[in-house]
Amino acid sequence: MEQLFTFGIVGLSTAAIYAIIGSGLVLTYTTTGVFNFAHGAAGMMAAFAYWQLTEGWGLPVPLALILVLVVLAPAFGLLVERLVLRPIQGLGDAERLVMTVAMLSGLIAAARWIWDPNEARSLPRFFENTDAIDIGPATVTWHQALTMIVAVAVAIGLRILLYGTRIGAEMRASVDDRALVGLTGANPVRSNQVAWILGTQLAAVGGILIAPAVSLDASQLSLLIVSAYTAAIFGRLRSLPLTFLGAVVVGCLESYLTGYLPQNDYLPGLRLAAPALLLFLSLLVFPHRRLRGRDTKARPVPSPSLQGTLLFAGAVVLFGLVLASLLGEGDLITYGQIFSFGVIALSYVPLAGYAGQISLCQLSMAGIGAAVWAHAGADGQLWALPLAVVIAGAAGALIALPALRLSGVYLALGTTAFAVILDRWIFTLPSFEVLGLNISLFDGGTVDVAGPSLFGWRLDDGSELMVFAAVWLALASLAIAVLRRGRFGRQLIALRDSEAAYATLGGNLLLSKVAVFALSAGIAGLGGALYGMQQRSVTAEQFGLVAGLPLFLVAVVGGLTAVGNGLFTGVAVGGSFPVISAAGAFAQNITSVLPALAGLGLARNPDGAVPEIRSGYEPLGRNKPVLGGLVVALAGLWVLQLQDVLDGWLTFGLALFLIVAAQAAATALEQARAARSTDTDVPVEWWGVRREWRREDEEVLARGIAGG
Amino acid sequence: MTPLLELRDVRAAYGKITVLHGVSVSVSAGQVVALLGPNGAGKTTSLNVAAGTHPVQSGQLILGGRDMTGANPRDLARAGICLIPEGRGVFPNLSVRDNLLMMTFTGHSRAEIEAVAFERFPILAKRANQPAGSMSGGEQQMLALARGLATDPAVLLLDELSMGLAPLVVGRLYEQVAEIARQGVGVLVVEQFAAAVLGIADHAAVMVRGRVEREGAPDSELRAELSALYLGSST
Ligand SMILES: Nc1ncnc2c1ncn2[C@@H]1O[C@H](COP(=O)(O)OP(=O)(O)OP(=O)(O)O)[C@@H](O)[C@H]1O
Ligand SMILES: [Mg+2]
Numbered sequence: 001m002e003q004l005f006t007f008g009i010v011g012l013s014t015a016a017i018y019a020i021i022g023s024g025l026v027l028t029y030t031t032t033g034v035f036n037f038a039h040g041a042a043g044m045m046a047a048f049a050y051w052q053l054t055e056g057w058g059l060p061v062p063l064a065l066i067l068v069l070v071v072l073a074p075a076f077g078l079l080v081e082r083l084v085l086r087p088i089q090g091l092g093d094a095e096r097l098v099m100t101v102a103m104l105s106g107l108i109a110a111a112r113w114i115w116d117p118n119e120a121r122s123l124p125r126f127f128e129n130t131d132a133i134d135i136g137p138a139t140v141t142w143h144q145a146l147t148m149i150v151a152v153a154v155a156i157g158l159r160i161l162l163y164g165t166r167i168g169a170e171m172r173a174s175v176d177d178r179a180l181v182g183l184t185g186a187n188p189v190r191s192n193q194v195a196w197i198l199g200t201q202l203a204a205v206g207g208i209l210i211a212p213a214v215s216l217d218a219s220q221l222s223l224l225i226v227s228a229y230t231a232a233i234f235g236r237l238r239s240l241p242l243t244f245l246g247a248v249v250v251g252c253l254e255s256y257l258t259g260y261l262p263q264n265d266y267l268p269g270l271r272l273a274a275p276a277l278l279l280f281l282s283l284l285v286f287p288h289r290r291l292r293g294r295d296t297k298a299r300p301v302p303s304p305s306l307q308g309t310l311l312f313a314g315a316v317v318l319f320g321l322v323l324a325s326l327l328g329e330g331d332l333i334t335y336g337q338i339f340s341f342g343v344i345a346l347s348y349v350p351l352a353g354y355a356g357q358i359s360l361c362q363l364s365m366a367g368i369g370a371a372v373w374a375h376a377g378a379d380g381q382l383w384a385l386p387l388a389v390v391i392a393g394a395a396g397a398l399i400a401l402p403a404l405r406l407s408g409v410y411l412a413l414g415t416t417a418f419a420v421i422l423d424r425w426i427f428t429l430p431s432f433e434v435l436g437l438n439i440s441l442f443d444g445g446t447v448d449v450a451g452p453s454l455f456g457w458r459l460d461d462g463s464e465l466m467v468f469a470a471v472w473l474a475l476a477s478l479a480i481a482v483l484r485r486g487r488f489g490r491q492l493i494a495l496r497d498s499e500a501a502y503a504t505l506g507g508n509l510l511l512s513k514v515a516v517f518a519l520s521a522g523i524a525g526l527g528g529a530l531y532g533m534q535q536r537s538v539t540a541e542q543f544g545l546v547a548g549l550p551l552f553l554v555a556v557v558g559g560l561t562a563v564g565n566g567l568f569t570g571v572a573v574g575g576s577f578p579v580i581s582a583a584g585a586f587a588q589n590i591t592s593v594l595p596a597l598a599g600l601g602l603a604r605n606p607d608g609a610v611p612e613i614r615s616g617y618e619p620l621g622r623n624k625p626v627l628g629g630l631v632v633a634l635a636g637l638w639v640l641q642l643q644d645v646l647d648g649w650l651t652f653g654l655a656l657f658l659i660v661a662a663q664a665a666a667t668a669l670e671q672a673r674a675a676r677s678t679d680t681d682v683p684v685e686w687w688g689v690r691r692e693w694r695r696e697d698e699e700v701l702a703r704g705i706a707g708g
Numbered sequence: 709m710t711p712l713l714e715l716r717d718v719r720a721a722y723g724k725i726t727v728l729h730g731v732s733v734s735v736s737a738g739q740v741v742a743l744l745g746p747n748g749a750g751k752t753t754s755l756n757v758a759a760g761t762h763p764v765q766s767g768q769l770i771l772g773g774r775d776m777t778g779a780n781p782r783d784l785a786r787a788g789i790c791l792i793p794e795g796r797g798v799f800p801n802l803s804v805r806d807n808l809l810m811m812t813f814t815g816h817s818r819a820e821i822e823a824v825a826f827e828r829f830p831i832l833a834k835r836a837n838q839p840a841g842s843m844s845g846g847e848q849q850m851l852a853l854a855r856g857l858a859t860d861p862a863v864l865l866l867d868e869l870s871m872g873l874a875p876l877v878v879g880r881l882y883e884q885v886a887e888i889a890r891q892g893v894g895v896l897v898v899e900q901f902a903a904a905v906l907g908i909a910d911h912a913a914v915m916v917r918g919r920v921e922r923e924g925a926p927d928s929e930l931r932a933e934l935s936a937l938y939l940g941s942s943t
Binding site: 166172182 | 802
């Protein structure tokens with residue numbers, strides 16, 4: 001009985017913190033329309049900053065609190081509003097989501113950069129030396145009492161602010177109709193600023209209050225937000241009282257699970273995963289409508305030509321061959337990731353690019369693929385590879401079924417929850433048996449991974465494995481291109497453009513969604529297996545939610561609808577990051593922040609980099625002499641390197657230079673030719689037929705039509 | 709009399725497509741000017757230019773003798789422009805009372821606004837705590853129009869007040885508009901259906917494809933030309 005009370009009080013005081021963080025989340029969502037995935041990360045930063053000020057530099061607690069809550073948090077909120085959110089005001093849900101995911105990833109990376117994660121840090125509780133209060137059979141520490149008092153104050157304060165003041169009305173009005181807010185003479189930017197300042201402050205309060213109870217770890221603190229998400233979903237992202245209720249449910253659940261869950265090897269993870277499980281369930285149970293707002297029009301999806309894709313696939317294999325012939329064994333392991341990451345990133349193309357379903361658990365699917373291959377293909381049996389794909393695909397279908405009703409932010413949340421459940425619980429399990437089936441994933445640690453055996457020919461050195469992975473990336477890219485051009489591809493795009501329209505047109509929503517989730521999880525699983533082979537051994541941490549964010553962000557930056565995305569992301573994450581990291585620890589830190597920065601740049605170019613790169617290199621593709629010259633020169637470099645005439649970095653630099661120079665030359669030549677042909681008078685209706693279509697033409701035509 | 713609001717030779721575009729090719733319109737104090745014309749003529753765009761929600765390419769926006777070209781909507785609102793946009797003049801998720809509270813940014817107190825609004829439209833008092841979006845279309849337009857009534861603007865810009873409403877309701881709303889003009893406010897009304905507004909207008913301008921084609925008193929000649937226009941036999 002006494003225990004029941006004690007755990008109840010612990011639960012309520014945790015609940016109070018979740019309520020504070022969750023209400024900040026609801027506040028920013030209802031008043032700016034942006035669901036902030038980085039909300040918890042902002043609280044994490046605040047906790048670290050507070051630690052730095054008090055424990056690090058020895059400032060008195062009140063002063064540190066004022067600095068963090070009144071100076072740093074508002075400044076951060078304003079900065080985020082100005083730099084991150086204002087540019088995406090006019091963009092769609094997906095872009096907003098990416099921006100805050102980028103912020104989450106970036107803040108975690110930044111915190112790890114500033115505060116070395118290998119050093120243990122802890123914060124004391126408030127009023128640690130004051131005696132606890134006795135209430136009947138239980139005791140309440142002053143820290144616990146404080147959290148509850150703060151939560152109640154926050155609840156009352158927010159209520160008054162939103163429903164009792166003009167700025168509150170202004171904040172709510174700006175979600176309804178920003179333009180109209182401007183017409184009334186109010187300042188729509190100001191209400192957003194107030195919302196971000198308050199939201200960040202609430203996150204900061206929550207972060208500082210919860211930090212003493214957990215270790216000061218960047219990703220762990222950021223992911224405490226999962227509990228606050230759950231609370232916010234209870235409130236359907238709009239009701240503050242229900243958010244508080246949700247917080248109580250989550251807080252108490254966690255606390256009682258700690259107290260009453262039997263101790264064995266299988267269940268501790270369940271406690272850690274419980275908020276995520278609850279989040280998943282509450283997403284399914286609570287009806288939610290999308291926030292009203294003008295949706296931006298969907299961008300067109302390019303349809304790659306078969307010939308072009310074949311060429312591309314050939315180039316991928318050639319690239320793999322050349323790289324494999326040049327690199328030493330150590331580098332092969334490092335850069336081998338290019339192709340396996342490429343395959344994993346490619347899995348976003350059908351799912352997020354074509355079907356518009358944003359999933360944040362693709363790397364977890366890769367983890368399943370890797371684990372299946374590691375066990376079933378322990379002796380390199382080739383049949384284990386399709387098995388890995390099928391099992392990862394099945395896991396994908398498993399998410400799709402409940403996620404059928406979710407879209408946008410809710411789907412992203414659901415897949416986040418799924419990734420966390422895998423991370424914290426399933427992947428940490430030792431081998432277990434279900435229905436007579438012996439299942440082992442990472443055996444609670446590291447598992448060794450073997451290379452495949454191709455009809456008796458065992459691939460086990462790095463160069464062979466690299467080519468093997470390159471071939472798979474080429475095949476997968478081809479398959480996606482074929483898919484895009486076929487009926488299923490068109491169906492997926494129709495589904496993205498309007499689920500309702502798709503259903504009324506007689507499309508089978510259930511089947512298509514499950515199919516695309518399974519397909520993309522299968523591809524990710526393949527990528528995971530290839531990654532495992534390359535690494536020789538894998539652990540669960542390599543496939544965690546946070547580890548997957550950079551891959552997702554870089555894929556978004558590449559352009560989710562482009563088939564070339566696989567190679568782009570692979571080269572960026574698996575190739576260029578190790579190259580930069582080679583320059584030392586500082587550079588390594590930069591690479592961990594890079595995906596986030598790139599993601600934040602998305603607002604400037606929502607179509608992604610791959611289409612841009614492709615159109616930049618089109619002149620080179622058309623100019624056969626220059627292209628031929630480039631190929632010959634690169635081949636020459638390759639031979640020289642093989643003969644050890646040149647050394648690695650020099651070859652790399654020269655090759656890069658040659659490619660860029662050839663591209664510039666081809667573009668310049670083409671422009672010169674275009675300039676010469678301007679004078680020849682081609683009638684308007686033959687533009688684009690008898691002579692090439694030019695950028696200016698569009699404007700000339702528009703003027704003509706409008707003036708007509 | 710110098711006009712209160714004047715658009716002088718305004719050109720405006722959406723992207724590369726120019727939709728206003730030199731539009732000039734003016735409104736004096738106490739005057740009701742009707743801006744008429746077929747769909748896509750550029751009427752809404754002209755009002756948006758006047759309210760600062762759409763940029764001009766060239767030309768001027770003069771308010772009370774001052775050149776306000778390029779000013780933002782907020783400053784124009786504070787300088788006395790009140791635009792009630794087409795079909796969405798209220799905040800649907802806010803209660804009627806909060807909608808009225810949102811009218812206090814141009815200098816009037818909440819009490820003053822509520823007094824005027826509830827006196828002119830008693831139904832609003834009954835609905836005070838209901839979300840504005842749950843009221844009927846006519847009630848919503850009353851609430852929207854209350855901003856024009858209660859905030860003493862210099863110029864009221866109305867876009868398709870009649871949209872989706874019964875003729876009787878439209879008639880009553882335009883009675884209120886005439887009343888607003890009598891208090892000295894310059895009113896620029898955009899309407900598809902000319903009959904509703906020509907009864908109270910002092911002056912009418914007919915726009916076709918981004919140009920003012922005809923201007924003058926709303927007499928029978930103008931009406932005849934207008935109906936010819938709508939039937940597509942443009943002169
Ligand atoms: N957001 C926009 N983007 C591109 N073109 C637009 C946009 N809004 C309006 N247009 C174009 O500008 C022109 C003028 O539009 P406007 O809305 O001003 O016409 P209107 O006279 O108000 O028409 P209606 O009577 O149908 O309301 C039209 O040709 C329209 O197609
Ligand atoms: Mg219009």
